[in-house]
Amino acid sequence: MIVTLTANTSLDLTLVVDDLSPHRTVRANQTILSMAGKPTDASFILGTLGIPSRAIGMASGAFGQRAAEMLAAKGVTVDFVEVGGDTRINVVMVRADGAGDTTITTNTLIAEEKHISELLHRLTAALHEATCVVMGGTLPNGMSPTFYSQAIGIARSANVPVILDASGENLQVGLCSNPDYAKPNRDELSDLAGYSIDSPQAAFSAASEILATYGTQSIVTLGGDGAVAVLKDRAYFIPPLQVNLISPAGAGDAVLAGLAAAIEKQQPIETGIRLGMAYAAAVCQQAGTAVLDPLDVERFLPQVQLVPYP
Known part of the structure; x- marks a missing residue:
């Protein structure tokens, strides 16, 4: 089973507005409460597509209960630790x-x-049935980035593949424990590399450095510019798909879901990249975070191209 690990669970309140002009009252045309928090988004997307997963995380209060209910409604096995705050x-x-x-x-x-x-x-208890672990996101008050070192080490000691999606120091520290895959976006990779990821070539260079330093394979999402994947002995540029863009919120998390779905079925990681990019395109066409229509996935999947790079 796919396991997702989200220390800092969250919900997104999406407000659809006509404009965001300052110094005036802005009225929302639509209000949507949806899942958030990178790995829990992946579980939510997988559940929408009928793929089971176990969502391990921390939660508290009414919003934590609501998050658990939303995941359970998608068939996700929810395994939350009750903590302080909200x-x-x-x-x-x-x-x-x-x-x-x-x-x-x-x-x-x-x-x-x-x-x-x-x-x-x-997490340790879930590894006996885990096919992979998707972990990432910010951390709650009271936690340090060394949490990712511990979590990755536990999973790797059980020979369970790890997909990491984090930013800043969480990403830096996590990479030192050699996760199998990382999925930074443009901004996250720019912060890590110390220079602007303003082109596929820049993404390729920075991801190649990650591979050389940590042995971690990267799928770098570049928003409307597509993605770059640097694997152990090959690399790809994935051109962007033409979508009716409403909101990209949760699109990167959809790539996590695609990668995990392929690993679960022991398929090549290229299959996971194709699935993830199709999931992401479908998410972009919905206002709510990590919301997608499975029919859109079916339409986008044949359009995904993996072009050998450079």
Whole structure:
């Protein structure tokens, strides 16, 4: 079974508006409460497509309960540790004309050492049936990036592949424990590399450095510019698909879902990249985070190209 690990669970409150002009009242045309938090997004997407997973994480309060209910409704096995504070709510403001979106994030969970120990215990217990572990996202108050070192080490000691999607110090520290795959976006890779990832070539160079340094294979998502995958003995450029863009929120997390789905079925990682890019395109056509129509996936999948690079 696919296992996802989300220390900092969250929900997205998406507000669809006509514009975001300052110094005036902005009225939302549509309000959507949806899943958030990278790996839990992946579980939600997998559940939408009928693929089971176990979502391990930390949660608290009414929003934590709501997140658990939303995942369970998709057939996800929910395994949350109750902690302090509250599961966070992020606000995503989406222009109705697809001209852009703005996300305001929060951090309201509070984790103590006993909670962290329990979370790692639940991860360990789940590994006997795990085909891969998807982990990442921000961390609650009270946790340090060394959590990712511990979690990756536990999974790798059980010979379970790890897909990491994190940013900043969480990504830096996590890579030092040699996850099998990383899925940074343009901004996350720019921060890690110390220079702007402004082209597929720049993404290729930075991802090649990750492979050489950590042995970690990377799928770098570049938004409307497609993606670059640097694997152990090959690399690809994946051209962008033509979508009716509403909101990209959750699109990167859809790539995580695709990679995990392929690993679950012991398929080549190229299959996972194709699935992930099709899932991501479908997500972009919906206003809610990590929401997709399976019919869109079927339509986009044959359009995904993996072009050998460079």
